[in-house]
Amino acid sequence: MPMGVSIPFICERTGHFMKLSNSAKEEKEGIIVQAAVKVFARKGYYHSKIQDIAQEAKIAYGLFYHYFKSKDDILLTIFQNAWRNLVKEIDVIIERTADPVQRLREVIHYMFRSYSYDRNLLKVLIMDVPRLEKFYEKKNLVLYKVPYTKIAEIIEDGRKAGVFKQDISPITLSQVLMGTIDSIIRHDVYDIIPGKKEKMNINKITQRIHGILIDSIKKK
Amino acid sequence: MPMGVSIPFICERTGHFMKLSNSAKEEKEGIIVQAAVKVFARKGYYHSKIQDIAQEAKIAYGLFYHYFKSKDDILLTIFQNAWRNLVKEIDVIIERTADPVQRLREVIHYMFRSYSYDRNLLKVLIMDVPRLEKFYEKKNLVLYKVPYTKIAEIIEDGRKAGVFKQDISPITLSQVLMGTIDSIIRHDVYDIIPGKKEKMNINKITQRIHGILIDSIKKK
């Protein structure tokens, strides 16, 4: 399953991907993370200086190190926050919705909605996180795989319920879905660079992707 | 369409992605490029030093600059060579095969075959090229998009020929296909890190992906 990929990540409740915490400490942490996402997206991780992040966050750069151990550390934090939100949201969808067809639609819609909400974050997740050595530590890889597994489970549920065909491979289909979304977002991200471009039509793109997938797996 | 993506790139004739040139100059150039791919794949572009490449190629590091203008330059060269091979191969498939269903199978097979042949190159194309500023120069973006267009054309041909349904979006389906392949390879690349792992079963994975796609678009 592709990573750095079609990863929605906003928290639906807060509309934000960092916890808006009460404690001053966590609030400032959130400000710095937001700044980092912006800067990383704009210049790329390796071309971003701590100074850039500090300026964006309007803090002295020394303070960065009060909140994060290192540049790597904040990138990892970004990944973990985003991914945990994604996992949480899929869980919410599963709980709220019973129909597998509808579940998949909601997952797809959430992903595009999240991307649309903060393209920068997705760009960072796609482009920068996978080159981070620490990303490949077991703990992170385990987290990374959770959404892929959950989607496969949705499909498997549908198969058991007789809604989907019996001869499908849920895990492959999970990859097909995630890969497709990834591909679309990625392409969008690449084109974003020059700046122009109207925003993606979330409803339309969701409809289309969902249509293709369901077409391919729904019992007829 | 995802880039840095499911991009096969070996030249079927030579089994290699660099021209095996006659001139001594070009031969050495090829050796250095091969070394660079290996090093970039292992350490990532930003952690790779010219010295590392030189060592891998068994040359003095100063000599690197006789063959390439800069570190950026060689990464761009890698992208261009790979992509041109991909384009060429799709053209060959189109010329050799008329049936749209079969064409798509061959394209998919070629991509996985290429990946299987040199995982390092794919890893570099996926992970390093998209972070290179020069990649976003018009010339390169144009080249980058060609395979996506060509696959869309194959699908469009199939539609016109009445083999595929009429109400499909060829360009979206091209993205679905490329995204899926990307997703699978990417996942494989991530897992590669620890080292072990048996090679992907090319025929099986081709069959499965092709099956899903065709299932979704073929007239019944």
Place this chain on the structure above:
Amino acid sequence: MPMGVSIPFICERTGHFMKLSNSAKEEKEGIIVQAAVKVFARKGYYHSKIQDIAQEAKIAYGLFYHYFKSKDDILLTIFQNAWRNLVKEIDVIIERTADPVQRLREVIHYMFRSYSYDRNLLKVLIMDVPRLEKFYEKKNLVLYKVPYTKIAEIIEDGRKAGVFKQDISPITLSQVLMGTIDSIIRHDVYDIIPGKKEKMNINKITQRIHGILIDSIKKK
């Protein structure tokens, strides 16, 4: 005369090198100084952070600056306290004992006793104080030289009293004595690093050093 050297410094009355003060302020000050000695001995002055000292003293690091002007300041304080104790103790010995031979024995014994009591302090005096710029201010150099002068006076007294030979150089002999003690302690300090090692036999080492010195200067 070597500095940062064979300088005993405990106060015989209190068994401690800091005044055990009544005021709360001075008590906390003493705790911090003790912590600093420990940390400096372990990591060296330049590798010791205020934070380390604060942790060792179980205080917040900001509080350090309520008690000391700067990092330099506390090191200087350590030197001055230690040295004043040394001077005071030599005075006590001179007052209490008349025989020059015995006086020297007591001085030697006190020095090794002090070292044995707190190796850390000696290590700091030997290794860290002499690299402190402020140590070379006149005020401190004057203080530093006092013990050397006092020992030379003891020897000069013995010469005048006819106990020691007439053709000796008291100041040189003071250096011989201090240098010897310094040398032994220093060697001990270096070896201390790995951790093990039984404590120095104070009586034996005193006897030996005293024997050599007296042998060399006593009238026969």
Place this chain on the structure above:
Amino acid sequence: MPMGVSIPFICERTGHFMKLSNSAKEEKEGIIVQAAVKVFARKGYYHSKIQDIAQEAKIAYGLFYHYFKSKDDILLTIFQNAWRNLVKEIDVIIERTADPVQRLREVIHYMFRSYSYDRNLLKVLIMDVPRLEKFYEKKNLVLYKVPYTKIAEIIEDGRKAGVFKQDISPITLSQVLMGTIDSIIRHDVYDIIPGKKEKMNINKITQRIHGILIDSIKKK
């Protein structure tokens, strides 16, 4: 035995403590080492910047790292060169001179001569080397102890030959000698800081130290 101490180190043949090598590489290395000694002596190891050394050596500071792995590395190199010269010189004296009394005189004289020749080096050895963590690696401690052992052997030889008293402790006397020299030089080094002061009278100081030592151990 004190270290960072009374350590002569010039090579009598070349009048220099670095090998004056033929190879350009080693020559430049020597220049940088000389510069480092000068700078370390002037500002202390921790206050010396690589930039300072580079300026003193008239090189670009990046070049420093072509020749030395780190700042620590060059300090260790200084120690090792100096100490090897000291060992070598003691060997030469032992070979050239049979009489233990004379041998000791020559060792003492060599040490003061070396100090007189390059006070900076001694200052660095005394003040900076012992705070270097790597100095305490076994390899270096072994090297460090060699001169102390060799001097003890000279004394032991004299004892066996019946020139010195039978009831002496050669290793303690080695410490007495080295400690004394150390003490004198150290004191000199401290006073040097303000700048003035006439040079030490090598012959006179040698005579005096040698006299005290021999007085104490020679059979009468």
Place this chain on the structure above:
DNA sequence: AATGAATGAGCTTTCATTCAT
């Protein structure tokens, strides 16, 4: 073509010190 010495901008990180609370 080949070598590797030379250059120096650039970057992360550390940490003493200050200060608002």
Place this chain on the structure above:
DNA sequence: GATGAATGAAAGCTCATTCAT
């Protein structure tokens, strides 16, 4: 007194690139 967030100067080290040989 006590806390620790905030500041920013400082410094070690890296490494792409140039160039003399």
